[in-house]
Amino acid sequence: TLLYGVEVKFYSSKVKVGNNFETAVANLYTIGDGAGITRGLMQASVTGVIVARDILNRKV
Known part of the structure; x- marks a missing residue:
């Protein structure tokens, strides 16, 4: 028996x-x-690297 249904993930x-x-x-x-x-x-590590580079490259 197969049962198909809609799945929603939040x-x-x-x-x-x-x-x-x-x-x-x-x-x-x-x-x-x-x-x-x-x-x-x-992916979490990469977002940290992106933010660190953005902060370091900011002009004060």
Whole structure:
């Protein structure tokens, strides 16, 4: 017997961020699983690197 049904998964809310993971609040970044974008160690690590590079390249 096969049973087919609709499946919907709601994991977590996603925070709206720009390409550099900065939120609408200046200098506030959300990265990793906390941003609701990634689901793994590698992807979370990459978001941290992206944010670190963005902060280091900012002109003060």
